[in-house]
Amino acid sequence: MTTLFISDLHLEESRPDITNAFLGFVEEKALGVEQLYILGDFFEAWIGDDERTPLQEQIAAALRAVSDSGTRLYLMHGNRDFLIGEDYCNRIGATLLDDPTVVDLYGTPTLLMHGDSLCTADVEYQKFRANMRNPQWQQMILQRPLAERQQMARQLREISMAKNQGKEEFIMDVTADEVVKEMEAHGVQRLIHGHTHRPNIHDVELADGQGKRWVLGDWGKLGWQIVADSEKGLRLESFEI
Numbered sequence: 110m111t112t113l114f115i116s117d118l119h120l121e122e123s124r125p126d127i128t129n130a131f132l133g134f135v136e137e138k139a140l141g142v143e144q145l146y147i148l149g150d151f152f153e154a155w156i157g158d159d160e161r162t163p164l165q166e167q168i169a170a171a172l173r174a175v176s177d178s179g180t181r182l183y184l185m186h187g188n189r190d191f192l193i194g195e196d197y198c199n200r201i202g203a204t205l206l207d208d209p210t211v212v213d214l215y216g217t218p219t220l221l222m223h224g225d226s227l228c229t230a231d232v233e234y235q236k237f238r239a240n241m242r243n244p245q246w247q248q249m250i251l252q253r254p255l256a257e258r259q260q261m262a263r264q265l266r267e268i269s270m271a272k273n274q275g276k277e278e279f280i281m282d283v284t285a286d287e288v289v290k291e292m293e294a295h296g297v298q299r300l301i302h303g304h305t306h307r308p309n310i311h312d313v314e315l316a317d318g319q320g321k322r323w324v325l326g327d328w329g330k331l332g333w334q335i336v337a338d339s340e341k342g343l344r345l346e347s348f349e350i
């Protein structure tokens with residue numbers, strides 16, 4: 110049995126190479142596996158399930174093929190695509206996961222997160238995140254006309270790019286104490302997340318022993334996945350795009 114994890118593809122019209130890489134990933138790797146988890150920032154932007162761009166429809170068809178193949182499909186929001194709703198999830202046959210969620214991965218409790226909530230050194234971003242994740246704010250936004258939301262998304266992106274440019278490296282990464290706190294609060298020795306674009310496997314010193322933090326990579330020149338095999342355990346893999 111195999112479970113796959115991916116995140117941070119940042120799918121968008123201007124990166125057809127990433128879209129093609131994902132379609133290849135579906136054909137060659139994902140169809141028929143037991144479970145596929147997408148841990149956020151799958152799309153570069155999302156302003157409501159009613160937008161239905163050709164890219165979103167093309168990806169929906171590929172994901173529907175995955176769920177139709179018998180694969181259980183799970184989707185978690187990232188900081189860019191947090192407005193993906195139940196409608197899109199129903200169309201692709203996916204279950205929307207809370208961030209964080211603990212799953213039993215072949216006998217090992219495993220904490221799944223997108224990862225942005227672990228970056229607590231970025232106080233300004235955490236305030237912004239709290240606003241964006243407010244359900245009332247989201248409802249208000251989703252009721253606005255599509256063109257207005259598209260305009261707003263463009264502005265948010267420009268602000269975000271300008272703000273991140275001046276930020277120090279460590280601020281953009283997870284805070285070590287926050288990782289320990291979350292893992293201990295959830296009683297797990299394994300965490301899988303994305304967001305930071307720093308694919309790696311880290312040891313984490315926990316009160317009750319050694320834990321591991323598995324970090325997915327963003328897709329660019331390489332694609333990244335974590336493969337969980339019921340017999341052989343986990344491995345972090347990259348492949349050429």
Ligand code: MN
Nearest residue numbers: 150187188304
């Ligand atoms: Mn992210």
